[in-house]
Amino acid sequence: MNARALNLIGLGLVGVIGIAFLVLVPRFFELDVVLEFTVYMIMAILALSLALIWGYGGILCFGQSAFFGLGAYTYAIAMFNIGESTVPLLLAVIVPAAFAALLGYFMFYGRISDVYLGVITLTVTLILFNSINSTAGPEFHIGSARLGGFNGIPGIPPLNVPGNKRAPIDLEGMFYLATAALLATYFGLRLLLASRFGRIIVGIRENERRAELLGYDPRAYKLATFTIGGALAGFAGCLFANWGNFVSPTIFGLAQSAQIIIWVIVGGRGTLIGPIVGCIGIQWLTTALGANQPSGGSDWWAKIFANAPLIFGIILIAFVLLVPKGLVPTLGDIGQSLLASRGKEAKRLQPKRAEEG
Amino acid sequence: MAAPLLQTQDLSMHFGGVRAVLHVNFSLAEGELRCLIGPNGAGKSTFFKMLTGQLEPTHGRVLFRGQDISHAHAHDIARLGIGIKTQVPSVFDGLSVRENIWLAANRLHSRDEARRVVDEMLARVGLTEAAERLVGQLAHGQRQWVELGLVLATDPKLILLDEPAAGMTHEEVNKTAELVREINRTKALIVVEHDMQFIRMIAKQVTVFNQGSVLVEDTVENIMRNPQVRDIYLGKQAAA
Numbered sequence: 001m002n003a004r005a006l007n008l009i010g011l012g013l014v015g016v017i018g019i020a021f022l023v024l025v026p027r028f029f030e031l032d033v034v035l036e037f038t039v040y041m042i043m044a045i046l047a048l049s050l051a052l053i054w055g056y057g058g059i060l061c062f063g064q065s066a067f068f069g070l071g072a073y074t075y076a077i078a079m080f081n082i083g084e085s086t087v088p089l090l091l092a093v094i095v096p097a098a099f100a101a102l103l104g105y106f107m108f109y110g111r112i113s114d115v116y117l118g119v120i121t122l123t124v125t126l127i128l129f130n131s132i133n134s135t136a137g138p139e140f141h142i143g144s145a146r147l148g149g150f151n152g153i154p155g156i157p158p159l160n161v162p163g164n165k166r167a168p169i170d171l172e173g174m175f176y177l178a179t180a181a182l183l184a185t186y187f188g189l190r191l192l193l194a195s196r197f198g199r200i201i202v203g204i205r206e207n208e209r210r211a212e213l214l215g216y217d218p219r220a221y222k223l224a225t226f227t228i229g230g231a232l233a234g235f236a237g238c239l240f241a242n243w244g245n246f247v248s249p250t251i252f253g254l255a256q257s258a259q260i261i262i263w264v265i266v267g268g269r270g271t272l273i274g275p276i277v278g279c280i281g282i283q284w285l286t287t288a289l290g291a292n293q294p295s296g297g298s299d300w301w302a303k304i305f306a307n308a309p310l311i312f313g314i315i316l317i318a319f320v321l322l323v324p325k326g327l328v329p330t331l332g333d334i335g336q337s338l339l340a341s342r343g344k345e346a347k348r349l350q351p352k353r354a355e356e357g
Numbered sequence: 358m359a360a361p362l363l364q365t366q367d368l369s370m371h372f373g374g375v376r377a378v379l380h381v382n383f384s385l386a387e388g389e390l391r392c393l394i395g396p397n398g399a400g401k402s403t404f405f406k407m408l409t410g411q412l413e414p415t416h417g418r419v420l421f422r423g424q425d426i427s428h429a430h431a432h433d434i435a436r437l438g439i440g441i442k443t444q445v446p447s448v449f450d451g452l453s454v455r456e457n458i459w460l461a462a463n464r465l466h467s468r469d470e471a472r473r474v475v476d477e478m479l480a481r482v483g484l485t486e487a488a489e490r491l492v493g494q495l496a497h498g499q500r501q502w503v504e505l506g507l508v509l510a511t512d513p514k515l516i517l518l519d520e521p522a523a524g525m526t527h528e529e530v531n532k533t534a535e536l537v538r539e540i541n542r543t544k545a546l547i548v549v550e551h552d553m554q555f556i557r558m559i560a561k562q563v564t565v566f567n568q569g570s571v572l573v574e575d576t577v578e579n580i581m582r583n584p585q586v587r588d589i590y591l592g593k594q595a596a597a
Contacts, residue, residue, distance in 0.1 A: 003489075094474055196463060203460045206449040213409060213447070215435035215464050 043179035047234035047279035057225035058205030063121030067096040069251040071237025080145035092238035102232025129252035152248025268326025368417035379569040393567030440513030450493035461510035482506040534558035
């Protein structure tokens with residue numbers, strides 16, 4: 001079986017599983033589980049945004065949460081001022097994208113090298129965290145939206161059917177929307193990566209100097225990739241603000257930024273399905289660990305297992321040391337070597353059969 | 358005489374106190390094939406890097422078809438038509454041979470045309486069989502061919518080859534010399550090489566670099582007889 005056929009089967013499989021998930025979950029699960037799944041889908045879009053930037057663009061961005069948070073805040077602020085969700089939704093994509101473009105312009109055209117990209121992006125998100133965190137007073141407002149500082153912005157109005165603000169999207173509707181958006185993002189990115197643009201950014205990731213000597217300007221391609229990633233993260237942020245009707249500065253925090261990186265490392269850099277799997281797996285684990293909060297007993301095992309950051313740290317180190325390629329690529333390798341060894345056996349057997357015949 | 362394809366005027370490159378290239382005035386005619394020789398550290402690779410925009414010269418100018426490209430970006434110079442095959446193959450190791458060549462052909466051609474050019478180029482550098490393999494898994498010699506295919510697929514007017522025959526078997530050297538002569542039918546070339554046998558197979562005119570400057574420029578025969586040239590090579594051997 002050649003790579004192209006495997007590719008198509010993979011795509012089909014993702015489509016079938018995705019649609020089955022979309023249709024079946026609300027029928028078979030209670031609303032609280034559906035809500036939980038909704039946030040997984042939203043975070044998976046965020047994971048995909050970093051999968052594109054880092055996994056395919058080779059841009060180490062430690063501050064993907066900056067665009068995520070900007071998307072959420074932009075939506076919230078615009079919603080309180082406008083009241084109908086079409087424009088706020090668009091703004092929640094455009095503002096983070098424009099911010100990514102501006103930041104990216106200075107980073108890529110300033111020829112800042114890989115490690116410093118990580119430092120700068122992390123610093124940017126922490127600056128946003130601190131800035132928003134200190135806007136608690138009533139004097140901090142944009143139009144009729146109070147920023148709320150560390151208290152965050154509660155009671156954000158939900159998305160409505162475009163053009164009709166009397167038809168808000170309910171909780172189940174949000175599940176459908178988030179899942180469909182994730183599928184659309186996944187397939188959209190597959191298309192993008194199969195296009196000329198996608199193949200060139202992968203070339204630049206592989207060998208930037210060579211790409212340059214072939215006549216491509218890596219700065220422009222990286223900037224475009226970074227901007228698309230910022231837009232996607234902003235979109236995820238908008239959905240997230242809808243999901244909880246609430247946004248607070250922790251969205252820009254270190255924990256949030258680190259999580260996105262862990263999703264991509266665990267799932268596998270250089271794939272799209274990997275970061276989705278990593279994201280959903282880790283989030284599910286977070287929920288499961290959170291459910292086992294010890295009730296003041298002296299069982300210290302229970303206490304360790306309830307300490308989510310500790311568990312994540314162990315998972316991260318284990319993956320970096322033992323499964324450096326991440327879950328999905330490693331499983332792919334194992335599958336391929338199994339296929340190859342079967343293929344070899346078949347080849348070895350063939351001449352025999354011919355002789356027998 | 359027609360205007361030169363490439364010209365450098367007083368070209369110099371300093372790294373701190375180290376003068377890697379010093380006052381080089383070099384000229385190459387349209388369609389010419391020139392060899393550059395000189396001991397290690399003579400400034401040949403630095404010279405190539407300035408011609409391709411990988412280094413910005415400290416002094417002097419590089420003119421390509423009369424246009425000053427001394428401070429142009431590497432990708433702009435590539436688009437003007439200068440291609441380079443580096444000493445250590447610079448290829449896309451994580452991608453297939455076909456994808457490598459495609460990345461070169463894509464910039465110039467439409468979708469279908471690019472596909473055709475890629476197939477042609479794969480046949481020309483003898484890698485049709487290996488087209489779907491990852492370049493990182495190929496032997497050194499094959500990776501050299503991949504890089505040559507990359508450069509040719511961008512259809513440059515001038516090709517710089519940095520030690521194309523290094524690490525090749527005798528047979529491969531012959532094949533490379535043949536290919537270089539074939540390329541020279543349509544394109545100008547500057548070839549850096551140590552192997553004098555190889556140089557005799559391809560070049561008429563040779564430029565000798567020593568300590569960052571042009572020592573002498575002459576025909577292959579005269580260069581081989583030149584006692585000064587022999588000295589700098591023998592001196593190098595004696596030191597080694």
